[in-house]
Amino acid sequence: MSDLTLYLDLASQPCRSVYIFAKANNIPFKYEEVLLSRGDQMTEDFGKVNPLRKVPALKDGDFTMAESTAILQYLANKYKTPDHWYPSDLQKRAHVDEYLAWQHTNTRLHSYRLFWIKGMTPYLLGHEATPERLNPALSELNATLKAIETKFLQDKPFFAGDEVSIADLVAIVEIMQPVLVGADVFEDKPKLSAWKQSVEEAIGADLFKEAHESIMRFKSRPISPELKEQFKARLANFTR
Ligand SMILES: N[C@@H](CCC(=O)N[C@@H](CS)C(=O)NCC(=O)O)C(=O)O
Numbered sequence: 001m002s003d004l005t006l007y008l009d010l011a012s013q014p015c016r017s018v019y020i021f022a023k024a025n026n027i028p029f030k031y032e033e034v035l036l037s038r039g040d041q042m043t044e045d046f047g048k049v050n051p052l053r054k055v056p057a058l059k060d061g062d063f064t065m066a067e068s069t070a071i072l073q074y075l076a077n078k079y080k081t082p083d084h085w086y087p088s089d090l091q092k093r094a095h096v097d098e099y100l101a102w103q104h105t106n107t108r109l110h111s112y113r114l115f116w117i118k119g120m121t122p123y124l125l126g127h128e129a130t131p132e133r134l135n136p137a138l139s140e141l142n143a144t145l146k147a148i149e150t151k152f153l154q155d156k157p158f159f160a161g162d163e164v165s166i167a168d169l170v171a172i173v174e175i176m177q178p179v180l181v182g183a184d185v186f187e188d189k190p191k192l193s194a195w196k197q198s199v200e201e202a203i204g205a206d207l208f209k210e211a212h213e214s215i216m217r218f219k220s221r222p223i224s225p226e227l228k229e230q231f232k233a234r235l236a237n238f239t240r
Contacts, residue, residue: 002028007049007057009036010214011221013111014068015056016173020211021072021166024203025081037221069100072166084163092160099152099159099167103174107148110141111174113238119181123219124232137238141178141185149191157198164202172199173211180215 006022006029008015022029034040034055041053050057050066057066058074065071076086087093114137121129148171152159159167175196179185186193200208223231 002030003061004029005032005059006030007032007034007046007055007059009034009040009055010211011218012036012055013108013173013177014170016176016211016215017166017169018056018058018068018071018075020173020203020207021075021081021085021169023207023211025075025079025085027075027079027081035221037218037223037227039224039227069166069170072170076166084160084165086166087160092165095152095160096165096167100170103167103170106144107171107174110137110144111177113137114141114178114183114185115181116235116238118178118183119218120231120235123223124228124235133238138183138185141183145175145185145189145192149189153191153195157195158202164199168195168199169203172196176212177215180212 004027006018008019008031010016010019021027034046034057036055040046041050041055046057047053049059049064052066054066056068056071058064058071060078065074073086075081086096114134117129117133117137121127121133152167152171156162158164159171175185186196
Protein backbone atom coordinates (compact mmCIF):
# COMPACT_ATOMS: atom_id res chain seq x y z
CA MET A 1 0.00 0.00 0.00
CA SER A 2 1.41 3.38 -1.05
CA ASP A 3 2.00 6.11 1.54
CA LEU A 4 1.28 8.69 -1.12
CA THR A 5 -2.03 10.55 -1.04
CA LEU A 6 -3.03 13.13 -3.64
CA TYR A 7 -5.78 15.62 -2.73
CA LEU A 8 -7.52 16.50 -5.94
CA ASP A 9 -10.57 17.92 -7.66
CA LEU A 10 -10.27 17.10 -11.34
CA ALA A 11 -12.29 20.17 -12.27
CA SER A 12 -9.10 22.03 -11.31
CA GLN A 13 -6.40 22.40 -13.97
CA PRO A 14 -3.35 21.98 -11.69
CA CYS A 15 -4.98 18.89 -10.15
CA ARG A 16 -5.35 17.36 -13.59
CA SER A 17 -1.65 17.80 -14.38
CA VAL A 18 -0.70 15.98 -11.17
CA TYR A 19 -3.31 13.26 -11.74
CA ILE A 20 -2.31 12.65 -15.36
CA PHE A 21 1.38 12.58 -14.45
CA ALA A 22 0.88 10.06 -11.63
CA LYS A 23 -1.36 7.84 -13.76
CA ALA A 24 0.80 8.02 -16.89
CA ASN A 25 3.79 6.94 -14.81
CA ASN A 26 1.98 4.22 -12.84
CA ILE A 27 2.76 5.95 -9.55
CA PRO A 28 0.63 4.30 -6.86
CA PHE A 29 -1.38 6.80 -4.82
CA LYS A 30 -4.53 7.16 -2.76
CA TYR A 31 -6.99 9.55 -4.39
CA GLU A 32 -8.57 11.88 -1.86
CA GLU A 33 -11.33 13.94 -3.41
CA VAL A 34 -11.53 17.58 -2.30
CA LEU A 35 -14.66 18.91 -3.98
CA LEU A 36 -14.23 22.66 -4.29
CA SER A 37 -17.91 23.24 -5.12
CA ARG A 38 -18.73 21.60 -1.75
CA GLY A 39 -16.14 23.70 0.07
CA ASP A 40 -14.04 20.65 1.10
CA GLN A 41 -10.90 22.81 0.98
CA MET A 42 -12.15 24.59 4.11
CA THR A 43 -12.38 21.48 6.33
CA GLU A 44 -10.14 21.15 9.38
CA ASP A 45 -8.61 17.92 8.05
CA PHE A 46 -7.65 19.42 4.70
CA GLY A 47 -6.23 22.51 6.45
CA LYS A 48 -3.69 20.19 8.12
CA VAL A 49 -2.49 19.00 4.71
CA ASN A 50 -2.52 22.41 3.03
CA PRO A 51 -3.11 25.48 5.20
CA LEU A 52 -3.26 27.48 1.93
CA ARG A 53 -6.54 25.59 1.28
CA LYS A 54 -5.83 24.98 -2.39
CA VAL A 55 -5.66 21.82 -4.44
CA PRO A 56 -3.66 19.92 -5.52
CA ALA A 57 -1.92 18.87 -2.33
CA LEU A 58 0.23 15.87 -1.52
CA LYS A 59 0.89 13.79 1.58
CA ASP A 60 3.73 11.30 1.52
CA GLY A 61 3.97 9.64 4.93
CA ASP A 62 4.32 12.62 7.30
CA PHE A 63 5.45 14.96 4.55
CA THR A 64 2.95 17.39 3.03
CA MET A 65 3.22 19.92 0.21
CA ALA A 66 1.17 21.98 -2.24
CA GLU A 67 1.72 23.72 -5.59
CA SER A 68 1.23 21.58 -8.68
CA THR A 69 4.52 22.36 -10.41
CA ALA A 70 6.53 21.61 -7.26
CA ILE A 71 4.49 18.42 -6.78
CA LEU A 72 5.26 17.33 -10.34
CA GLN A 73 8.97 17.93 -9.76
CA TYR A 74 8.82 16.02 -6.46
CA LEU A 75 7.09 13.04 -8.09
CA ALA A 76 9.44 13.03 -11.09
CA ASN A 77 12.47 13.05 -8.75
CA LYS A 78 11.11 10.58 -6.22
CA TYR A 79 9.82 8.01 -8.72
CA LYS A 80 12.62 8.54 -11.26
CA THR A 81 10.12 8.80 -14.08
CA PRO A 82 11.39 8.60 -17.70
CA ASP A 83 13.86 11.40 -18.31
CA HIS A 84 11.79 13.25 -20.90
CA TRP A 85 9.21 14.31 -18.29
CA TYR A 86 11.74 16.44 -16.39
CA PRO A 87 14.99 16.19 -18.36
CA SER A 88 18.31 15.77 -16.57
CA ASP A 89 20.05 17.69 -19.37
CA LEU A 90 20.75 21.10 -17.82
CA GLN A 91 19.48 23.24 -20.67
CA LYS A 92 16.43 21.12 -21.50
CA ARG A 93 15.46 21.22 -17.82
CA ALA A 94 16.06 24.97 -17.79
CA HIS A 95 13.55 25.34 -20.64
CA VAL A 96 10.99 23.30 -18.72
CA ASP A 97 11.60 25.43 -15.60
CA GLU A 98 11.40 28.58 -17.71
CA TYR A 99 7.90 27.68 -18.91
CA LEU A 100 6.80 26.64 -15.41
CA ALA A 101 7.88 30.03 -14.07
CA TRP A 102 6.26 31.99 -16.91
CA GLN A 103 2.93 30.21 -17.01
CA HIS A 104 1.68 31.32 -13.57
CA THR A 105 1.12 34.90 -14.74
CA ASN A 106 0.37 34.06 -18.37
CA THR A 107 -1.30 30.79 -19.46
CA ARG A 108 -2.72 30.10 -16.01
CA LEU A 109 -3.95 33.63 -15.43
CA HIS A 110 -5.57 34.16 -18.83
CA SER A 111 -7.07 30.68 -19.27
CA TYR A 112 -8.48 30.89 -15.76
CA ARG A 113 -10.00 34.32 -16.39
CA LEU A 114 -11.61 33.25 -19.68
CA PHE A 115 -12.96 30.08 -18.03
CA TRP A 116 -14.56 32.09 -15.24
CA ILE A 117 -16.08 34.69 -17.54
CA LYS A 118 -17.30 32.26 -20.20
CA GLY A 119 -18.11 29.22 -18.05
CA MET A 120 -18.88 30.51 -14.58
CA THR A 121 -21.12 33.43 -15.65
CA PRO A 122 -23.95 31.13 -16.83
CA TYR A 123 -23.32 28.71 -13.92
CA LEU A 124 -23.53 31.44 -11.26
CA LEU A 125 -25.69 34.14 -12.83
CA GLY A 126 -27.84 32.15 -15.27
CA HIS A 127 -26.92 34.17 -18.37
CA GLU A 128 -24.10 34.29 -20.92
CA ALA A 129 -21.24 36.73 -20.45
CA THR A 130 -21.44 39.89 -22.53
CA PRO A 131 -18.95 40.46 -25.39
CA GLU A 132 -17.59 43.45 -23.43
CA ARG A 133 -16.43 41.05 -20.74
CA LEU A 134 -15.53 38.13 -22.98
CA ASN A 135 -13.49 39.84 -25.67
CA PRO A 136 -10.68 41.33 -23.55
CA ALA A 137 -10.22 37.95 -21.82
CA LEU A 138 -10.15 36.21 -25.18
CA SER A 139 -7.57 38.56 -26.65
CA GLU A 140 -5.32 38.30 -23.58
CA LEU A 141 -5.37 34.53 -23.85
CA ASN A 142 -4.73 34.71 -27.59
CA ALA A 143 -1.61 36.83 -26.99
CA THR A 144 -0.40 34.23 -24.49
CA LEU A 145 -1.02 31.39 -26.94
CA LYS A 146 0.86 33.27 -29.63
CA ALA A 147 3.81 33.58 -27.24
CA ILE A 148 3.63 29.84 -26.60
CA GLU A 149 3.88 29.21 -30.34
CA THR A 150 6.68 31.65 -31.05
CA LYS A 151 8.79 31.44 -27.89
CA PHE A 152 8.17 28.04 -26.30
CA LEU A 153 7.24 25.77 -29.21
CA GLN A 154 9.04 27.36 -32.15
CA ASP A 155 9.44 24.45 -34.60
CA LYS A 156 9.63 21.68 -32.02
CA PRO A 157 6.80 19.18 -31.39
CA PHE A 158 7.04 19.79 -27.60
CA PHE A 159 8.35 22.60 -25.38
CA ALA A 160 11.59 20.79 -24.45
CA GLY A 161 12.23 19.16 -27.83
CA ASP A 162 11.07 15.88 -29.30
CA GLU A 163 9.37 14.45 -26.23
CA VAL A 164 6.65 15.46 -23.84
CA SER A 165 7.62 17.07 -20.52
CA ILE A 166 5.83 18.38 -17.45
CA ALA A 167 5.83 21.82 -19.10
CA ASP A 168 3.55 20.55 -21.90
CA LEU A 169 1.32 18.88 -19.34
CA VAL A 170 0.99 22.02 -17.22
CA ALA A 171 0.18 24.01 -20.36
CA ILE A 172 -2.42 21.69 -21.87
CA VAL A 173 -4.56 21.37 -18.74
CA GLU A 174 -4.77 25.17 -18.43
CA ILE A 175 -5.61 25.69 -22.09
CA MET A 176 -8.31 23.00 -21.98
CA GLN A 177 -10.19 24.80 -19.18
CA PRO A 178 -11.80 27.51 -21.37
CA VAL A 179 -11.98 25.14 -24.34
CA LEU A 180 -14.25 22.81 -22.40
CA VAL A 181 -16.71 25.61 -21.70
CA GLY A 182 -16.93 26.46 -25.40
CA ALA A 183 -14.05 28.85 -26.17
CA ASP A 184 -12.34 27.44 -29.24
CA VAL A 185 -8.91 28.91 -28.66
CA PHE A 186 -7.25 26.43 -31.06
CA GLU A 187 -9.11 27.83 -34.06
CA ASP A 188 -6.69 29.26 -36.66
CA LYS A 189 -3.67 28.06 -34.67
CA PRO A 190 -2.33 25.04 -36.61
CA LYS A 191 0.94 24.86 -34.67
CA LEU A 192 -0.81 24.89 -31.31
CA SER A 193 -3.41 22.39 -32.57
CA ALA A 194 -0.70 19.98 -33.75
CA TRP A 195 1.03 20.31 -30.37
CA LYS A 196 -2.23 19.58 -28.54
CA GLN A 197 -2.68 16.46 -30.63
CA SER A 198 0.89 15.33 -29.87
CA VAL A 199 0.49 15.95 -26.13
CA GLU A 200 -2.79 14.04 -26.09
CA GLU A 201 -1.16 11.10 -27.89
CA ALA A 202 1.88 11.15 -25.59
CA ILE A 203 -0.37 11.06 -22.52
CA GLY A 204 -2.83 8.59 -24.04
CA ALA A 205 -6.24 9.62 -25.34
CA ASP A 206 -8.15 7.60 -22.71
CA LEU A 207 -6.31 9.12 -19.76
CA PHE A 208 -6.60 12.59 -21.28
CA LYS A 209 -10.36 12.16 -21.70
CA GLU A 210 -10.86 10.62 -18.26
CA ALA A 211 -9.00 13.48 -16.57
CA HIS A 212 -11.13 16.10 -18.33
CA GLU A 213 -14.54 14.51 -17.79
CA SER A 214 -15.16 16.28 -14.51
CA ILE A 215 -14.71 19.79 -15.92
CA MET A 216 -17.03 18.93 -18.81
CA ARG A 217 -19.74 18.11 -16.27
CA PHE A 218 -19.06 20.90 -13.75
CA LYS A 219 -22.28 22.76 -14.53
CA SER A 220 -24.32 19.91 -13.05
CA ARG A 221 -22.48 20.14 -9.71
CA PRO A 222 -24.62 21.36 -6.83
CA ILE A 223 -23.25 24.40 -5.05
CA SER A 224 -24.23 25.76 -1.62
CA PRO A 225 -25.81 29.26 -1.52
CA GLU A 226 -22.88 30.60 0.60
CA LEU A 227 -20.26 29.32 -1.79
CA LYS A 228 -22.27 30.64 -4.74
CA GLU A 229 -22.12 34.14 -3.22
CA GLN A 230 -18.36 33.84 -2.69
CA PHE A 231 -17.87 32.67 -6.28
CA LYS A 232 -20.04 35.53 -7.57
CA ALA A 233 -17.80 38.01 -5.76
CA ARG A 234 -14.75 36.37 -7.33
CA LEU A 235 -16.37 36.56 -10.77
CA ALA A 236 -17.14 40.26 -10.27
CA ASN A 237 -13.44 40.87 -9.63
CA PHE A 238 -12.67 39.89 -13.20
CA THR A 239 -14.47 43.02 -14.41
CA ARG A 240 -12.01 45.20 -16.22
N1 LIG B 1 -0.49 27.70 -7.91
C1 LIG B 1 -1.33 26.64 -7.41
C2 LIG B 1 -2.77 26.99 -7.71
C3 LIG B 1 -3.71 26.15 -6.89
C4 LIG B 1 -5.14 26.65 -7.02
O1 LIG B 1 -5.39 27.86 -7.22
N2 LIG B 1 -6.10 25.74 -6.91
C5 LIG B 1 -7.49 26.12 -6.99
C6 LIG B 1 -8.23 25.21 -7.95
S1 LIG B 1 -7.67 25.41 -9.61
C7 LIG B 1 -8.13 25.96 -5.63
O2 LIG B 1 -7.82 25.05 -4.88
N3 LIG B 1 -9.07 26.85 -5.28
C8 LIG B 1 -9.80 26.75 -4.06
C9 LIG B 1 -10.23 28.07 -3.54
O3 LIG B 1 -9.72 29.09 -4.05
O4 LIG B 1 -11.05 28.09 -2.64
C10 LIG B 1 -0.94 25.31 -8.06
O5 LIG B 1 -0.37 25.32 -9.16
O6 LIG B 1 -1.17 24.26 -7.45
